[in-house]
Amino acid sequence: MDYFLTEEQQMMRDVAREIAEKRIRPVAAHYDETGEFPWPVVEAMAEADLFRVFIPEEYDGMDNGTPIMNMCVVTEELSKACGGIALAFAATGLGTMPILVAGSDEQKKQYLPRIASGTLAAFGLTEPNAGSDAAGVATRAVLDGDEWVINGTKQWITNGGEAEIYTIFCVTDPTKGPRGVSTIVVEKDAPGFTFGKKEDKLGIRASATRELIFQDCRVPKANVLGRAGTGFINAMRTFDLSRPGVAAQAVGIAQGALDLSLKYSRERVQFGQPISGFQGMRWMLADMAMKVEAARALVYAVARWTDSRPKERVTAHSAMAKCFASDVAMEVTTQAVQVFGGYGYMKEYPIEKYMRDAKITQIYEGTNQIQRDEIGRGVLVASAAND
Amino acid sequence: MKICVCIKQVPATTEVKFDPATNTLIREGVDSQINPFDLYALEEAVRVKERLQKEGQEATVTVVCMGPPQAEAALREAISLGGDDAILLSDRAFRGADTWATSFALAQALLKLQPEVVFCGMQAIDGDTGQVGPGIATHMDYAQAPYVAEIEGLERRKILVKRLLENGYERCSVRLPVVLTVVKEINEPRTPSLRGKMNAKKAKIPVWTAADLGAPEEKLGLQGSPTQVVKVFSPPHREGGQKWAGDADELSGKLAGLLKELEIV
Numbered sequence: 118m119d120y121f122l123t124e125e126q127q128m129m130r131d132v133a134r135e136i137a138e139k140r141i142r143p144v145a146a147h148y149d150e151t152g153e154f155p156w157p158v159v160e161a162m163a164e165a166d167l168f169r170v171f172i173p174e175e176y177d178g179m180d181n182g183t184p185i186m187n188m189c190v191v192t193e194e195l196s197k198a199c200g201g202i203a204l205a206f207a208a209t210g211l212g213t214m215p216i217l218v219a220g221s222d223e224q225k226k227q228y229l230p231r232i233a234s235g236t237l238a239a240f241g242l243t244e245p246n247a248g249s250d251a252a253g254v255a256t257r258a259v260l261d262g263d264e265w266v267i268n269g270t271k272q273w274i275t276n277g278g279e280a281e282i283y284t285i286f287c288v289t290d291p292t293k294g295p296r297g298v299s300t301i302v303v304e305k306d307a308p309g310f311t312f313g314k315k316e317d318k319l320g321i322r323a324s325a326t327r328e329l330i331f332q333d334c335r336v337p338k339a340n341v342l343g344r345a346g347t348g349f350i351n352a353m354r355t356f357d358l359s360r361p362g363v364a365a366q367a368v369g370i371a372q373g374a375l376d377l378s379l380k381y382s383r384e385r386v387q388f389g390q391p392i393s394g395f396q397g398m399r400w401m402l403a404d405m406a407m408k409v410e411a412a413r414a415l416v417y418a419v420a421r422w423t424d425s426r427p428k429e430r431v432t433a434h435s436a437m438a439k440c441f442a443s444d445v446a447m448e449v450t451t452q453a454v455q456v457f458g459g460y461g462y463m464k465e466y467p468i469e470k471y472m473r474d475a476k477i478t479q480i481y482e483g484t485n486q487i488q489r490d491e492i493g494r495g496v497l498v499a500s501a502a503n504d
Numbered sequence: 505m506k507i508c509v510c511i512k513q514v515p516a517t518t519e520v521k522f523d524p525a526t527n528t529l530i531r532e533g534v535d536s537q538i539n540p541f542d543l544y545a546l547e548e549a550v551r552v553k554e555r556l557q558k559e560g561q562e563a564t565v566t567v568v569c570m571g572p573p574q575a576e577a578a579l580r581e582a583i584s585l586g587g588d589d590a591i592l593l594s595d596r597a598f599r600g601a602d603t604w605a606t607s608f609a610l611a612q613a614l615l616k617l618q619p620e621v622v623f624c625g626m627q628a629i630d631g632d633t634g635q636v637g638p639g640i641a642t643h644m645d646y647a648q649a650p651y652v653a654e655i656e657g658l659e660r661r662k663i664l665v666k667r668l669l670e671n672g673y674e675r676c677s678v679r680l681p682v683v684l685t686v687v688k689e690i691n692e693p694r695t696p697s698l699r700g701k702m703n704a705k706k707a708k709i710p711v712w713t714a715a716d717l718g719a720p721e722e723k724l725g726l727q728g729s730p731t732q733v734v735k736v737f738s739p740p741h742r743e744g745g746q747k748w749a750g751d752a753d754e755l756s757g758k759l760a761g762l763l764k765e766l767e768i769v
């Protein structure tokens with residue numbers, strides 16, 4: 118289907134597609150197995166200017182007003198070949214969002230050009246006791262003269278240990294609850310900042326998920342994004358903008374699995390004919406295709422709408438895109454394994470990885486239960502407003 | 505440093521078809537691509553440029569292609585892959601050129617550009633002659649280093665290269681200006697970048713004709729081509745050899761018999 122991408126977005130898609138086919142697909146199984154970080158691929162992405170697509174032109178980026186749609190187009194293409202490697206890109210987008218949302222011009226000048234040229238970023242909110250209930254963060258930052266002194270541990274941070282720039286959510290005023298949280302930029306080489314355990318995961322194994330440990334970590338006072346106390350709002354506004362990216366990752370994973378399933382169904386012969394000849398199989402493929410297309414249409418619509426209203430909250434719809442697309446990805450990739458039969462269950466074939474990779478999209482950046490909470494609240498509030 | 509790369513647009517298929525009447529390639533209905541070997545030449549040129557720029561020196565890569573007007577697409581693609589600008593040599597007078605006339609025309613264009621280093625692919629996948637690179641060097645009176653597998657050093661007056669030969673490598677130091685042809689193992693070509701694609705879209709690609717080159721017509725195109733193609737055919741597929749099994753005595757006897765029969769011994 119033609120989604121009428123702008124000429125620039127078509128270029129972004131084509132550039133990402135070449136990276137996906139030439140650089141990612143041939144090595145996806147290797148990084149899935151070893152869990153190594155795919156630096157050569159990330160360097161190729163950087164050389165191809167992909168990290169520029171969500172960064173405004175004035176900060177060395179190539180975005181002229183549609184950052185979310187650009188990010189979605191690229192994330193989807195990369196995810197078709199490997200949802201895990203694609204995440205090095207997408208999570209850098211996530212880590213950058215608080216700077217875009219709340220950073221001053223000076224802060225943007227300091228960080229964005231570096232990210233545009235391929236320095237990775239990461240987003241640090243989750244802690245052992247603060248998952249869905251993100252307001253429960255306990256990592257503490259105390260002002261000492263011209264510096265913040267940070268103590269605490271962040272858990273399961275994507276790009277942890279590989280990124281240079283971390284946007285960290287810390288309690289700066291424990292008397293104020295969620296209004297006492299601030300976003301502070303911490304660079305990898307900050308004194309007192311180290312990394313803990315790197316997780317061994319079900320899927321997206323090429324992605325680094327790691328603990329961030331702050332022990333009297335010192336960063337300049339100027340590293341706080343926006344006013345102190347706006348951290349929680351920054352996080353929520355970031356999720357509004359970043360969830361379509363997770364959704365695009367889900368669409369890419371689903372499309373990648375669908376493409377492989379279609380091909381396999383034309384080649385696998387049983388009962389003297391390709392299995393694609395059986396109506397039962399064709400209907401299965403039809404449902405998969407229909408759902409992927411519906412997910413994509415929703416994700417693009419939400420991404421464009423978000424881009425057209427940079428100052429508005431779009432929480433419910435952003436959550437719809439993420440929740441719907443990730444549920445589709447889980448369903449479609451599970452069916453894809455079914456299309457491959459017993460071969461689908463074997464690691465020798467590429468399809469089971471898609472099913473493992475899809476699962477995370479229902480969990481991170483807010484589980485789908487949390488998304489449904491947001492959607493429910495959003496539609497009920499809108500309904501009440503119309504009374 | 506001024507660097508030039510010569511590229512050719514070739515059919516994007518491995519099943520090359522000939523028109524038996526004219527003995528020329530059928531290009532209609534076949535997509536085009538940059539000759540794959542030329543992509544390695546372009547990549548190496550861009551890497552040299554980037555290295556020099558990092559050292560604070562000026563360097564540019566100009567891509568040159570001789571071909572029909574639609575070969576402009578190949579040049580735009582080359583810019584998306586890191587070329588700075590491009591020139592298309594296109595004129596009816598160039599048509600039907602063999603390797604001599606092709607390298608002559610390219611050499612005339614390059615002489616106007618005066619590069620210090622010229623990169624070519626080792627051969628084109630449609631003609632497979634491997635003649636044009638060395639031909640250009642000869643027409644320009646430049647030094648030449650064909651089949652380069654690695655550039656080991658580049659100085660103001662000379663270049664150190666490792667050449668891939670049938671029986672190993674040869675390392676040599678060649679004075680500038682020079683024409684190099686490169687083999688596949690020299691690098692892994694990058695994919696296009698977004699900025700490259702934007703530059704490619706905006707680029708103005710001048711078309712140089714025979715008149716612009718100031719070259720006599722009798723040295724160009726079919727007229728200037730000493731090669732006459734008598735016949736083009738697909739060679740028969742090579743059959744697998746014979747396989748003998750047995751012990752050493754038996755086999756050596758059998759082999760000796762065959763060698764005698766073939767009057768080799």
Ligand SMILES: Cc1cc2nc3c(=O)[nH]c(=O)nc-3n(C[C@H](O)[C@H](O)[C@H](O)COP(=O)(O)OP(=O)(O)OC[C@H]3O[C@@H](n4cnc5c(N)ncnc54)[C@H](O)[C@@H]3O)c2cc1C
Nearest residue numbers: 240241242243248249273274275326480481482483484486
């Ligand atoms: C691979 C990976 C990468 C990650 N990357 C990052 C990152 O880069 N940065 C970052 O900050 N975090 C990251 N996370 C953390 C992720 O966002 C959290 O795991 C997620 O928000 C869920 O929190 P939790 O795991 O603590 O689950 P819990 O909150 O403990 O939830 C457990 C279960 O309870 C359900 N539940 C919880 N509350 C409710 C409710 N109110 N109503 C109904 N059901 C509820 C959940 O849906 C879930 O099913 C990552 C996680 C993983 C696994």
